[in-house]
Amino acid sequence: MKSPELIHDDGRTSPDLDGPWFGLPLESVENGDSVATSMRFRARVRIDDLVNAPAPLHIAADSRYRLTVNGELVAAGPAKPSGGTWFADTVDVGPHLSPGENILGIDVVSYTASALGNASVPRTGRPGLLVRGTIAGVDLSTPAAWKCRPVSGRHFHQGSNTVFLGIQETVDGETSQHDWLAAWFDDAAWFTPVLDSQQPFSAVPRPALAGRPIPHLTLDPVPVAGIATASDPATDWEALLRGEAVEIPAGSDVSVDLDAxxxxxAFLSVAVEAGRGARLEITAAECYEQPPAEVPWLRRKADRADHVDGDLYGDPDTYxxxxxxxxxxxxxxxPFWFRTFRFLRLRIITADAAVLVRQLTATRTHYPLPISGTFASSSDVDRRLxxxxxxxLLNCMHETFEDCPFYEQLQYAMDTRSQALFSLHLSADDRLIRRAIEDFAASGDPMGLTESRAxxxxxxxxxxxxxxxxxxxxDHVAYVGDRPFTERFIGRIDAVLGYFEDRLAADGFVLSPDxxxxxxxxxxxxxxxxxxxGVPELGPRRANTIATFMYIAAxxxxxxxAEFCGRHGLSHEYLSRANALADLTASGPAWDDATGYFRDTDRGQPQSVHAQVxxxxxxxxxxxxxxxLLRRATADTELAPCSYATALDLFDALRQAGADERIDWTPWQDMLAMNLTTWAEDTVSLRSDCHAWGSVPLQHFPRYILGVSPAAPGFTAAAIDPAPSHLDWAQGTVPTPHGLITVHWTRGSGSTRTVTVTAPPAVELTHPAAAFDVTEQIDVAHRTLTFTL
Known part of the structure; x- marks a missing residue:
């Protein structure tokens, strides 16, 4: 199943999105102890003559929806609101319709107005649904086209591990009417939706809607790879992988750990037959681990696939x-929302009747990034990295970039800057990056700062x-170069820089608050x-060397x-401030003559590699x-080293300084040796096993091993400068707005390397000053540059 077609993606308010929201009659709303209100909408549409034409529906919900057509999951959304802008998705349901009666089902979950639930999803606390569109003469924009009811017997809770998400479920199949999507289901007792104006708090207007600015998530069925372990060796769990039913007798308590x-x-689904009163528990887990030191923050992990000495720790969904x-x-x-897992534990506790487990399916979901960037080399380790x-990266890309999909699903600016760079080396699709830039610009407070997560x-x-x-x-200017888009953020950028300028001391330090x-x-x-x-010791003045250098770099x-946007005076001002502050800091009390390092603050001993970077x-x-400086610092065990989170900064600094030999991929190889299939968050908490700030090879290999970097805004010019390397050969493609740049180099006799570059004619190519035997050919299709290093 492919992601549904996005018809309306310009992100602007559209007349198609004007119209009433509707919800449940007040007396029917149920919530109980759930962190979310849950309600379902159902419509019947009869099609006599199926015309193979688009059938677009515009859908918005407060807070989340899942659209199903004839029992098939078609879309999940809407895109998370950004600041005061809320989005309506446009979904083409035409390919999912069939002659005769069609059942459209929309499952809506609305988080409470508190901070409970999914912390990354803004909400008003007012359950509601908006649908615009007509199919086969049925106007689905009106309440009369739908039947609705609150979902009894389904409660959402935070969980102890997924504390930021509020997606864990406890569901009673009978009272929740599990078969509500079936054509044979009788919805006569369901309600007719009421207009939003009839709901409580109707005096508070709904936010204005804009079209979804990003494509829909992928929905791709994937097989479960195998069985890790099971509690009852007599049960033939392998049959489940073969598509056969597994019978669990009455009075049983069995479990199986499935290895993806x-x-x-992925979205999960389990199908069963009979077994009234049986309890199913589905626990999604990233890995096997030892008992956590503190849930969820401090974990104890080694071999992630070790089911003998480890166990699965996660929050179960119960049905x-x-x-x-x-x-x-x-x-x-x-379960309503997707789960993050390498392993799934299915526990079944039967009552007085046996249950047959017929199927467990996973539908993988992520942002549909069209990947054209590639890399290969003479190193098999590089290929695995x-x-x-x-x-x-893909696991951390959905409606926004995310820090860790298992624990938080929040978009943090530090993480996102790395992820955005990584995606730019894989694809010319920058829509999620634009969305992220806008998300942070719309956040913040009068201090001038953007919020750290938005x-x-x-x-x-x-x-x-x-x-x-x-x-x-x-980065977006360098790789994409959209001036009208960028100009919108000049004022916000100046406000951010003003926050730090206001906190500068006379000796050049940024003074940080407590x-x-x-x-x-x-x-x-x-x-x-x-x-x-994660905070260095800053001394009594709170003099912050790292923040000062970060401010200069910004x-x-x-x-x-500013220069790209034609603001030449502002550009000169920023550069003048940066140069003056760099000179002042480099010769001031941040520098320690005795050790030849920069301190983290204005006194004491140097403490970190970070200050040097x-x-x-x-x-x-x-x-x-x-x-x-960097060669000594990275070899000095007395200094706090950079983690995966700051490896991108470290490696960029090493390359900038010409100390490439200090770039070390050992931590990544260690993760592979411990059977990780995605990169871990850190080595301190050992919390998440999937955190994309560790995907540094996605930038490092194209930019430094292949040597491709933008030399002018919008990649209208590219510098080709492969770093020193032990490899025998390397090749790959780098996407640009103008097309792909292809690089291939091989080692010749001695230490020489022959480099061949092919690029679109619109991209000017430059070569290193040390290059020789340089030739360049240009025709209407491409330009080719060859040289020897």
Missing amino acids: GYLMT VVAGSGTRQRPERYS WDVSVRT PSVEPQFIPGFSLYWVRMVA DDGPVWNFVDWTDAWRLSR LRAAASI WAVLAGAVTGAKAAD
């Missing part, structure tokens, strides 16, 4: 079987993350800063943005001094 083969995000399922019409249970990086129902501020957002905009207020001065998950939650990024990225140290 790799970590994924009580109604018992009405037959071979022809099995009873199906599908690339493949795992792609998988990790969208989110709980504001949080990490000053450095606002600077990562500025750099994200600069961490016990609304601001968290996070830098990295490194073990030396475990107790301070000023330089902002200067490139940011000194280089800020341009405070350059050339041979920068190379010497």
